[in-house]
Structure formats: structure tokens, C-alpha cells
Amino acid sequence: MHSLLAVEIPYWGQSVLRVLGGLVAVLLPAGTIVYVFLFKMMSFMQSRLGPMEAGPYGSMQLFAEVGKWLQKEDIQPDNADKRIFRMAPIIVLMSTFLLVAVVPFGPDAWFTNFETGVFYALAVSSISVLGILMAGWSSANKYSLLGGLRAAGQLIAYELPMVLAVMGVVIQAGTMNLQQIVVAQNAGSIFGTDIVGNPYVLTQFVGFVVFMIAVQAELTQAPFDMPIAESELVSGYMTEYSGFRFLIFFIGEFATAGVFAMIASTLFLGGWGVPFSWFGWTTMDSVANWMNVAGPLIVFTKMMVLTFLIMWIRFSYPRFREDQLQRFAWKVLIPVSLANIMVTAVLKVAF
Amino acid sequence: MTILNDPVNAKLGDRAQLSYIASQAADARLNVELETEGMTLNIGPQHPATHGTLRIIARLDGEQVLWAEPSCGYMHRGYEKLTEVRSFPQVTSLINRIDWLGSFANEVPFILAAEKLMGVEAPPRAQWIRTILFELSRIANVSLFLGDLGVQLGAITPVFMAFRDREYVLNLIESATGGRFHPNFDRIGGLKDDLPAGWIDETKVVMKKLRNFCDEIESLLFGNEIFQSRTRGIGVIPRDVAMQYGLSGANLRASGVDWDLRRDQESPMAWNKVDFKVWTHPDGDSFARCWVRLQETREATKIVDQLLDGIPAGPVMAKVPKIIKVPEGEAWVSTENPLGEMGYYVVSRGDSGPFRVKIRSASFNNISITPWLLRGVYVPDIITILASLYFILGDIDR
Numbered sequence: 064m065h066s067l068l069a070v071e072i073p074y075w076g077q078s079v080l081r082v083l084g085g086l087v088a089v090l091l092p093a094g095t096i097v098y099v100f101l102f103k104m105m106s107f108m109q110s111r112l113g114p115m116e117a118g119p120y121g122s123m124q125l126f127a128e129v130g131k132w133l134q135k136e137d138i139q140p141d142n143a144d145k146r147i148f149r150m151a152p153i154i155v156l157m158s159t160f161l162l163v164a165v166v167p168f169g170p171d172a173w174f175t176n177f178e179t180g181v182f183y184a185l186a187v188s189s190i191s192v193l194g195i196l197m198a199g200w201s202s203a204n205k206y207s208l209l210g211g212l213r214a215a216g217q218l219i220a221y222e223l224p225m226v227l228a229v230m231g232v233v234i235q236a237g238t239m240n241l242q243q244i245v246v247a248q249n250a251g252s253i254f255g256t257d258i259v260g261n262p263y264v265l266t267q268f269v270g271f272v273v274f275m276i277a278v279q280a281e282l283t284q285a286p287f288d289m290p291i292a293e294s295e296l297v298s299g300y301m302t303e304y305s306g307f308r309f310l311i312f313f314i315g316e317f318a319t320a321g322v323f324a325m326i327a328s329t330l331f332l333g334g335w336g337v338p339f340s341w342f343g344w345t346t347m348d349s350v351a352n353w354m355n356v357a358g359p360l361i362v363f364t365k366m367m368v369l370t371f372l373i374m375w376i377r378f379s380y381p382r383f384r385e386d387q388l389q390r391f392a393w394k395v396l397i398p399v400s401l402a403n404i405m406v407t408a409v410l411k412v413a414f
Numbered sequence: 415m416t417i418l419n420d421p422v423n424a425k426l427g428d429r430a431q432l433s434y435i436a437s438q439a440a441d442a443r444l445n446v447e448l449e450t451e452g453m454t455l456n457i458g459p460q461h462p463a464t465h466g467t468l469r470i471i472a473r474l475d476g477e478q479v480l481w482a483e484p485s486c487g488y489m490h491r492g493y494e495k496l497t498e499v500r501s502f503p504q505v506t507s508l509i510n511r512i513d514w515l516g517s518f519a520n521e522v523p524f525i526l527a528a529e530k531l532m533g534v535e536a537p538p539r540a541q542w543i544r545t546i547l548f549e550l551s552r553i554a555n556v557s558l559f560l561g562d563l564g565v566q567l568g569a570i571t572p573v574f575m576a577f578r579d580r581e582y583v584l585n586l587i588e589s590a591t592g593g594r595f596h597p598n599f600d601r602i603g604g605l606k607d608d609l610p611a612g613w614i615d616e617t618k619v620v621m622k623k624l625r626n627f628c629d630e631i632e633s634l635l636f637g638n639e640i641f642q643s644r645t646r647g648i649g650v651i652p653r654d655v656a657m658q659y660g661l662s663g664a665n666l667r668a669s670g671v672d673w674d675l676r677r678d679q680e681s682p683m684a685w686n687k688v689d690f691k692v693w694t695h696p697d698g699d700s701f702a703r704c705w706v707r708l709q710e711t712r713e714a715t716k717i718v719d720q721l722l723d724g725i726p727a728g729p730v731m732a733k734v735p736k737i738i739k740v741p742e743g744e745a746w747v748s749t750e751n752p753l754g755e756m757g758y759y760v761v762s763r764g765d766s767g768p769f770r771v772k773i774r775s776a777s778f779n780n781i782s783i784t785p786w787l788l789r790g791v792y793v794p795d796i797i798t799i800l801a802s803l804y805f806i807l808g809d810i811d812r
Binding site for chain 2: 105108109110111205206209285286288289292293294295296297378379380381382383384385386387
């Protein structure tokens with residue numbers, strides 16, 4: 064980002080650009096996901112039209128909803144731990160912003176370029192658990208408490224398969240830097256065929272499936288939405304929230320879905336890149352400058368595909384029970400991802 | 415937890431549950447060692463899983479239920495008392511609202527009881543149309559259950575399909591009776607009106623749509639592994655316990671008791687004119703209850719089809735006096751309603767209105783088993799079990 068589009072930018076300019084870029088990278092996908100998937104796709108799957116009044120085909124519905132939430136009274140229960148109650152939604156949203164910081168959008172278009180980007184991403188993604196647990200505990204509501212505890216148990220159980228699924232990618236790419244992982248996929252080849260590069264969704268398919276299931280659980284989307292469970296816990300840890308604070312939880316839910324889909328597309332679908340063989344590129348340095356503009360669009364497209372998968376499953380499946388979910392995580396996902404790591408390591412040494 | 419202390423003298427039905435509780439005893443021992451505190455959770459009166467205002471008081475240890483007690487009466491409307499100050503024809507508009515999803519089926523047993531007291535019999539055409547509307551209200555009721563089941567278990571899509579296809583049935587009921595939810599169409603000695611023109615052909619088309627809906631729900635919900643793992647083996651009611659608690663309808667048949675009032679009792683209605691199968695299931699768990707209801711919806715569409723083919727000609731109203739005075743006497747009539755056995759014990763002292771009416775509604779007995787059934791289950795299973803027992807609050811509280 065020091066020389067974005069061949070223009071030298073001073074440090075303060077870079078900082079402003081990063082903050083604005085971070086807001087865009089979180090809120091734009093969140094809004095798009097809510098409109099395209101939650102409002103429209105879900106409605107079409109359920110043989111109804113969805114919002115049609117606000118704007119053409121209801122496209123301004125989200126703004127109407129935000130306006131409604133902003134007008135609502137900010138209710139806090141009498142017995143609530145007020146300071147923690149107010150802090151919780153912000154912590155949940157904060158983890159989303161921290162997460163988007165490592166997603167690369169182009170050869171030079173990134174916010175931060177950590178050497179241990181994968182490690183960082185997996186670490187900050189669990190901060191949202193703290194926010195959820197705080198919300199559940201401080202609400203002074205039994206349903207919220209049950210929801211918060213369920214969320215904590217579930218998110219901890221699903222951190223492990225997620226980490227182990229990503230291990231395969233790290234072994235194959237030989238780096239934890241997300242930028243390098245993107246290059247390794249697009250510059251790579253499968254048995255000498257480099258027409259599609261080497262997207263790890265093909266070679267690490269088991270890892271991809273385990274990662275997406277873990278993401279589904281991490282996002283508390285159905286079939287793993289026990290912490291929210293509107294038919295039994297009446298929205299769990301969100302029960303006591305209203306108005307602006309509920310809006311933050313709501314944005315956080317869908318923004319995190321988008322950011323996790325971006326991370327998954329970076330790890331498994333080749334991120335911002337197209338297969339380098341199409342344009343005769345070989346390394347990072349030979350990538351054309353226009354990829355800085357095309358890259359974000361490519362990431363966005365791949366994100367929409369993966370979010371479609373997440374939402375499709377969310378709208379179709381019933382909910383697991385908490386103990387069934389734990390059993391699934393510990394008895395199926397973790398052994399499968401461990402086996403995946405072993406096979407990957409053996410093949411890595413063999414080839 | 416008395417049965418844990420005294421497993422030898424436990425009642426027969428308790429033994430089946432004993433193994434379930436014993437399998438989770440390790441959890442309980444851990445909790446004793448850690449000295450964890452219990453928690454009393456009030457599920458309801460306002461809760462999305464209680465279809466109205468039922469309150470379940472559950473004592474929890476973690477997520478496990480130690481004991482649970484249903485507390486009903488939050489929506490008691492005093493229909494038994496209200497009928498005493500109304501004339502016989504006026505009562506139907508009240509009792510329509512007992513099971514509000516299958517309203518027409520509520521009117522039938524009361525009108526049959528009144529007819530029994532007066533000694534009049536409705537003409538055959540009226541009986542056939544009554545039976546058709548009865549089965550249509552069963553379809554409207556149970557198809558909503560099939561969709562609602564998905565919502566209770568976290569799948570949000572099936573309920574919209576249920577609402578979509580139930581609408582066709584409600585339109586049929588509306589075009590025949592004038593009321594979508596509360597027809598108030600049954601009269602002593604017959605029906606208010608004959609069927610409108612073209613209604614029979616339209617109904618046949620809709621019955622085909624409803625059979626498609628059943629196939630759709632079966633493949634979307636019943637074939638789903640998560641759905642099966644959530645319902646199979648959850649809330650098992652053994653055969654003898656189901657009979658002890660006076661369950662009826664699909665809840666009883668799912669426990670393997672082959673008992674259906676449509677087939678097993680003499681009735682002026684037209685059920686004995688058609689050929690239908692009474693479905694039972696040996697398991698008695700939540701899945702069995704849902705499955706039996708699905709098959710019943712299918713069977714009801716077939717009953718309607720057969721009745722439409724053989725509907726006799728003639729008047730729809732017998733000769734009854736303008737001002738109805740019911741002679742002194744007592745009568746008990748019950749029918750197989752969508753939720754189970756529903757009956758009216760009507761006492762008349764020769765006035766224009768009943769002296770006393772006792773309403774036996776199915777849901778009240780069906781939820782009486784919940785304290786026995788909810789011991790030892792997890793909180794999400796409370797919702798599964800309540801959903802599969804399928805009660806309507808108006809039917810509990812009357």
C-alpha cells in the first residue's frame with residue numbers, strides 16, 4: 064500500500080485509507096449479504112417475494128431497517144451489569160474488523176501483511192466469543208445465560224477443527240502469510256497442469272469441507288445456531304438487546320459471515336488472484352498493477368459464492384442439539400482433519 | 415427423582431425411562447462433586463414454542479431437566495360456563511374457538527350430541543358434506559403442524575410451504591362456509607347451505623396439491639439426518655403409559671395403539687362409507703408422532719377424494735322447528751378430531767340452551783403426560799417433545 068497505483072502516499076494518508084477501506088470491506092459485504100441472501104434468496108426459497116416496497120425491488124430495505132433500529136429505545140435490564148452489557152456488542156464487531164485486517168485484496172492492496180497472517184486470523188476470530196459470553200452473562204436473563212454458555216462451548220469446540228483444517232493449507236503452501244498462500248495457489252500447478260493454478264479447494268478438499276463446517280458453527284448459523292435458537296432460547300444472548308446495540312449484533316453476524324468467506328476464499332479459492340498462467344506471470348513481482356483494482360472484485364465474487372453456500376445450508380437445515388454438536392466436532396471433524404494433515408504432510412514430503 | 419432411589423418398585427412405564435436417566439448419571443455425579451446449583455426456568459407463558467400461553471416450569475441442572483410441570487389456564491375463556499347462557503344454535507360460534515386451527519371439527523360432536531337428544535338425524539348429503547369439511551379442517555390443522563415442526567427444530571423454510579398449501583384448503587372452507595377460520599356452518603339437523611357450484615372439482619385439484627405437499631415435507635424434513643437425530647428416541651411414550659395418561663389421536667397411535675374413533679365407533683357421519691387405513695407406529699418417540707400425523711394428512715386427502723366421488727343428492731337440512739327446544743336428557747358424543755378425541759357431554763333440562771356442557775378436549779390430556787415425559791431430557795428436547803405432542807392452547811384451556 065506504500066505505492067498504491069504508483070503514487071507515494073504519506074503515513075497519515077495511508078492510515079486514513081486503511082480505516083476507510085476497513086469500513087468498506089466490512090460494511091459493504093454485510094449489507095450486500097443481508098439484502099441478496101437474507102431478504103431475497105431466503106424469500107425465493109420460501110415461495111414469497113421478500114421486501115418489495117423500499118426502493119426498486121426493496122433494495123433500500125436495509126436502510127429502512129437501520130433507520131427503524133436507530134429510533135428504538137435503548138433498553139437495559141435493571142439487574143444487568145450495565146458496563147459489560149454496553150461493551151459486549153462492540154467487542155463482537157471489533158473481532159470482525161480485526162479479522163478483515165489480514166485479508167489481502169491485491170498485490171499491493173492489503174491492510175497489514177503479517178508473516179503469520181493465518182495464525183493472527185484464527186486468534187482474533189475467537190475474540191467474538193468473549194463478546195457473546197459477556198452479553199449472555201451480563202443480561203441477567205436465564206435464556207441469555209444458557210445461550211452465552213452454549214456459544215462459548217460451541218465456539219471453543221469448533222476452533223480446533225478450524226485450526227487443524229487450515230494446517231493442511233499451511234503445510235502445502237509452506238507459509239503462514241496469506242499473501243504468499245494466494246501466490247502459491249495461483250502460480251502453482253497440479254501434476255504439471257497450470258491452467259487453473261493450484262486452488263487448494265481441489266487438493267485440500269477435505270480441509271475445505273471441515274473449514275466451512277467449522278465456519279458455519281463459528282458464525283452460529285443453522286444447523287449450529289443453538290446459541291441463538293429463537294424457538295427455544297428466544298434469540299439467546301441477544302434477547303435483552305434492542306435498538307442500536309441489537310443492530311451492531313446484527314451487522315456483526317453478517318459482516319463476520321462475509322469476512323470468514325473472504326478468509327476461506329483466500330485460503331482455498333485463490334483469493335484475489337487469477338491463475339498466473341493466463342497472463343504469463345510467474346511471481347508476485349510480475350503481477351500487473353491493475354490487479355489492485357480487479358483483486359477486490361474477485362475476492363468479493365468468491366466471497367459471495369461461499370456466503371451463498373453458508374446461507375443455503377442455513378435456510379435448509381434444522382438445528383443440532385448442543386451435545387450432538389460437540390460429539391460431531393470431537394468424534395468426526397477433529398479425527399478427519401488430523402488424518403488430512405497426516406496425508407498432506409506425507410504427500411508434501413513424497414513430492 | 416424417586417424412581418432412581420427405588421428402581422425395583424418403579425412403575426412399569428418408569429422402567430423404560432430409567433435406563434435413559436441412568437445413562438446420564440455420570441453427568442449428575444460430576445455435578446454433585448462440583449456442587450453446581452440448579453436453576454428454575456420458566457418456559458412461557460409467552461414463549462415461541464408454546465403455541466400460545468402455556469407455561470412450563472422446569473427445574474434445570476445445567477441443560478438437563480430434573481423435573482418439569484406444565485401450568486395451564488393462562489388463556490381460560492370459560493366456554494363450559496358460557497354455553498349455559500346461550501341457546502343451542504349459538505353455542506357453535508363459541509366452540510369454534512377451542513381448537514382454532516381445525517374449527518369445523520369442534521362443531522360436529524356438539525351438534526351430533528344435540529341431534530341425539532332431539533332425536534333428529536341430518537339427511538345423508540349433509541352428513542357427507544360434514545365429513546368432507548371435517549377432514550378438510552383436519553388437513554388444514556395438521557399441515558400447519560408439519561410446517562411448524564420445522565420451525566421448532568430450527569428449520570425455517572418448511573413453515574412457509576405449509577402456510578402456502580394450507581391456504582388452498584382454507585379457501586375451500588371459506589367458499590363452502592363463508593368463514594376461513596371459524597365456519598359456524600353446522601346446524602342441528604343439517605348444514606346452513608349446500609356446496610357452491612364447481613366446489614367438488616376444485617377440491618379434487620387441491621387434494622392433489624396437498625399430497626404433493628406431504629411428499630415435499632417428507633423429503634425436506636423427515637428424510638433429514640439432523641431431524642431424525644433430533645426426534646428419534648426422544649420423548650418415548652410406551653404403549654401402556656400412553657393409555658394410562660389418556661392420550662388420544664396421533665399421540666396414542668404413535669405408541670402402537672390401533673385406536674381411531676372414525677373407524678371404531680358407530681357414528682352418523684360418513685366415515686364408515688369410505689375405505690381408509692389407520693396408521694400406527696411401534697416406536698412411540700417424537701419421530702413416530704410426527705410420522706403418524708404426516709400419514710394421516712395423506713390419508714385424509716384420500717378420504718376426501720372418496721367422499722367427493724360418492725356424495726349423494728338430496729336436501730342438506732332435516733325438518734326441525736324454528737325455535738329449537740331440546741328435550742330433557744343427557745348425551746355424550748365424541749369424534750376423532752385433528753388433535754385427538756374430542757367429546758361433549760351435554761345435559762339438557764328442556765330449555766332452548768344446554769343446562770351443563772362438559773368439554774373433553776384432546777390437548778388437555780395430551781399435555782398431562784409432560785411431567786412424566788420431560789424428566790431427564792435436555793432443554794432443546796423440551797421443545798421437540800412439546801412440538802411433537804402437538805397441542806393448541808385453546809384446546810387445553812377452553
